[in-house]
Amino acid sequence: MSLGEFELIDRYFRQPQPRPGVVVGVGDDAAVIDVPADRQLVVTADTLVTGVHFPASTEPGDVGYKSLAVNLSDLGAMGAIPRWYLLSLTMPEADESWLADFTEGLRALESVEGVTLVGGDMTRGPLAVSIQAMGLVRRGAAVLRAGAEVGDDVYVTGTLGDAALGLKLITGELPRTEFGDDALARCIERLNRPRPRTVAGYSLAPFLHAMIDCSDGFVADLGHVLRASGRGAEIELASLPLSAAVRRMVETEGWGLPLSGGDDYELIFTAAPSQRSVINGIADTLHCSLTCVGRIVDEPGIRLIAADGTVKAGDLHGYTHF
Amino acid sequence: MSLGEFELIDRYFRQPQPRPGVVVGVGDDAAVIDVPADRQLVVTADTLVTGVHFPASTEPGDVGYKSLAVNLSDLGAMGAIPRWYLLSLTMPEADESWLADFTEGLRALESVEGVTLVGGDMTRGPLAVSIQAMGLVRRGAAVLRAGAEVGDDVYVTGTLGDAALGLKLITGELPRTEFGDDALARCIERLNRPRPRTVAGYSLAPFLHAMIDCSDGFVADLGHVLRASGRGAEIELASLPLSAAVRRMVETEGWGLPLSGGDDYELIFTAAPSQRSVINGIADTLHCSLTCVGRIVDEPGIRLIAADGTVKAGDLHGYTHF
Numbered sequence: 001m002s003l004g005e006f007e008l009i010d011r012y013f014r015q016p017q018p019r020p021g022v023v024v025g026v027g028d029d030a031a032v033i034d035v036p037a038d039r040q041l042v043v044t045a046d047t048l049v050t051g052v053h054f055p056a057s058t059e060p061g062d063v064g065y066k067s068l069a070v071n072l073s074d075l076g077a078m079g080a081i082p083r084w085y086l087l088s089l090t091m092p093e094a095d096e097s098w099l100a101d102f103t104e105g106l107r108a109l110e111s112v113e114g115v116t117l118v119g120g121d122m123t124r125g126p127l128a129v130s131i132q133a134m135g136l137v138r139r140g141a142a143v144l145r146a147g148a149e150v151g152d153d154v155y156v157t158g159t160l161g162d163a164a165l166g167l168k169l170i171t172g173e174l175p176r177t178e179f180g181d182d183a184l185a186r187c188i189e190r191l192n193r194p195r196p197r198t199v200a201g202y203s204l205a206p207f208l209h210a211m212i213d214c215s216d217g218f219v220a221d222l223g224h225v226l227r228a229s230g231r232g233a234e235i236e237l238a239s240l241p242l243s244a245a246v247r248r249m250v251e252t253e254g255w256g257l258p259l260s261g262g263d264d265y266e267l268i269f270t271a272a273p274s275q276r277s278v279i280n281g282i283a284d285t286l287h288c289s290l291t292c293v294g295r296i297v298d299e300p301g302i303r304l305i306a307a308d309g310t311v312k313a314g315d316l317h318g319y320t321h322f
Numbered sequence: 323m324s325l326g327e328f329e330l331i332d333r334y335f336r337q338p339q340p341r342p343g344v345v346v347g348v349g350d351d352a353a354v355i356d357v358p359a360d361r362q363l364v365v366t367a368d369t370l371v372t373g374v375h376f377p378a379s380t381e382p383g384d385v386g387y388k389s390l391a392v393n394l395s396d397l398g399a400m401g402a403i404p405r406w407y408l409l410s411l412t413m414p415e416a417d418e419s420w421l422a423d424f425t426e427g428l429r430a431l432e433s434v435e436g437v438t439l440v441g442g443d444m445t446r447g448p449l450a451v452s453i454q455a456m457g458l459v460r461r462g463a464a465v466l467r468a469g470a471e472v473g474d475d476v477y478v479t480g481t482l483g484d485a486a487l488g489l490k491l492i493t494g495e496l497p498r499t500e501f502g503d504d505a506l507a508r509c510i511e512r513l514n515r516p517r518p519r520t521v522a523g524y525s526l527a528p529f530l531h532a533m534i535d536c537s538d539g540f541v542a543d544l545g546h547v548l549r550a551s552g553r554g555a556e557i558e559l560a561s562l563p564l565s566a567a568v569r570r571m572v573e574t575e576g577w578g579l580p581l582s583g584g585d586d587y588e589l590i591f592t593a594a595p596s597q598r599s600v601i602n603g604i605a606d607t608l609h610c611s612l613t614c615v616g617r618i619v620d621e622p623g624i625r626l627i628a629a630d631g632t633v634k635a636g637d638l639h640g641y642t643h644f
Contacts, residue, residue, distance in 0.1 A: 049446070078352045
């Protein structure tokens with residue numbers, strides 16, 4: 001059975017019940033949204049292209065999940081609560097089985113994050129998913145990249161490099177046999193279904209000076225914060241949070257995976273040392289793993305300090321598209 | 323010279339001055355927007371893919387202009403005033419000359435429409451432009467597809483079929499030599515740089531029952547209004563607004579171009595007959611060509627009434643992507 005564009009939208013994307021803040025949802029020329037008077041709207045857009053952002057063999061459910069996750073991660077990095085999103089889906093043909101799996105991936109993340117699809121479009125073309133996500137912050141409460149201050153602690157949530165290791169395992173660049181089943185599954189899960197740190201982002205926001213999500217790699221993304229803030233940072237390599245699998249790779253291959261692997265979707269943020277106890281308390285309450293990895297300094301650039309005290313400059317090398 | 327993703331964004335997409343309502347614009351994880359307390363947010367997304375929505379030979383400035391125009395047209399069809407947009411640009415390589423021309427097209431429409439780019443992303447892949455546009459309406463003032471009432475007049479702005487004729491001329495499906503230079507230029511302009519009817523949309527909105535923009539073709543888009551409203555329509559073919567070039571095509575080829583050609587980006591709307599004088603007065607003031615082409619009836623479907631009184635059913639055939 002072949003359905004047309006509008007029937008497919010009806011079947012897979014229309015939301016049955018009224019949703020909070022949604023005056024008009026999927027199905028008109030545009031959606032109509034109520035933004036509460038004491039909130040500001042936070043909006044972001046990110047596109048995932050087959051063969052560029054994910055291998056062509058990626059399961060459609062993972063494509064759906066990750067496309068939404070990377071956008072919610074950007075909202076989390078502003079301290080915003082995600083609320084709504086638009087989906088622009090470009091696919092070569094109307095494959096209903098693919099669409100069913102794809103929407104399962106979206107729904108899985110929608111339900112835990114409390115976000116609602118309100119519109120978008122479907123077009124024919126090479127597989128690509130473009131999502132625009134919207135969230136809310138209290139007026140003036142968004143956490144920007146530009147606020148880092150000298151003396152701030154630099155924190156990172158979770159662990160770094162697992163997704164990049166997962167990609168190397170999927171593509172065969174590294175042999176799977178060298179890693180246990182659990183480590184393998186965990187790295188691939190981190191790659192395909194990264195859980196955005198939205199709750200940590202908006203819970204910690206009031207206590208932070210600057211925040212970004214880690215998508216291009218730790219050094220590149222911290223570099224964005226430092227350039228926007230006109231500051232530098234000293235990072236203790238030994239304190240970087242690593243899984244056992246990534247730690248093993250670091251021992252044999254160096255620091256590439258955690259420093260510039262990318263696709264982590266962890267939060268990197270800075271805060272005054274006086275906030276340490278409240279920040280760690282919130283992270284504990286949320287069961288969000290959190291590590292202080294260095295401090296903000298006046299001198300621009302990133303100095304990576306090894307366990308033996310040697311210092312090297314971070315080359316700010318991360319994944320860029322051009 | 324080859325620039326990276328972030329340098330390209332800086333050079334081509336960062337907005338120099340503060341813009342109304344924009345608290346944080348291009349350059350952070352997400353944009354932050356102030357939505358006035360007495361307004362609702364109206365959001366839409368549309369993607370244009372090379373070889374699907376425009377021929378690969380289309381000038382980059384036209385690609386930029388049209389990508390934004392089709393989104394603003396959706397906002398106009400809700401009665402919203404366009405304000406901000408996000409751009410997700412996928413392109414095969416960082417071609418600076420292409421980007422300069424592309425942004426010229428965006429800027430040309432931005433300046434007349436008063437909209438501001440606030441964020442988005444650039445990725446590598448087959449050429450595609452996904453835009454998410456945001457506008458504002460007074461609370462409860464959005465004009466939906468579902469409000470058409472029996473007895474309403476059916477109006478359409480501008481003329482129908484010119485863009486579809488332009489496409490046939492560009493692709494060589496029709497010989498250019500049969501049309502004068504002026505008609506040729508006008509049809510191609512309608513195809514490549516459709517001027518969205520935003521001012522007419524939000525000026526007329528308070529007096530309308532239902533509205534949609536004409537992108538898939540007149541019969542298909544009127545069909546969306548009728549299905550959403552649970553009504554039908556009688557359309558007088560002789561009253562359809564046509565340019566001389568399209569009228570000539572209708573005489574030899576029938577009604578395909580104006581009824582299902584698509585890409586018109588005119589507004590189709592319905593209103594009570596009691597509003598005729600105010601609606602025509604507003605259209606005159608705005609120099610917006612406007613034609614009453616029929617009426618809403620109780621019986622579902624579209625009846626197309628020819629000049630000789632014969633009636634045929636509209637097959638609701640329009641352009642769909644699958």
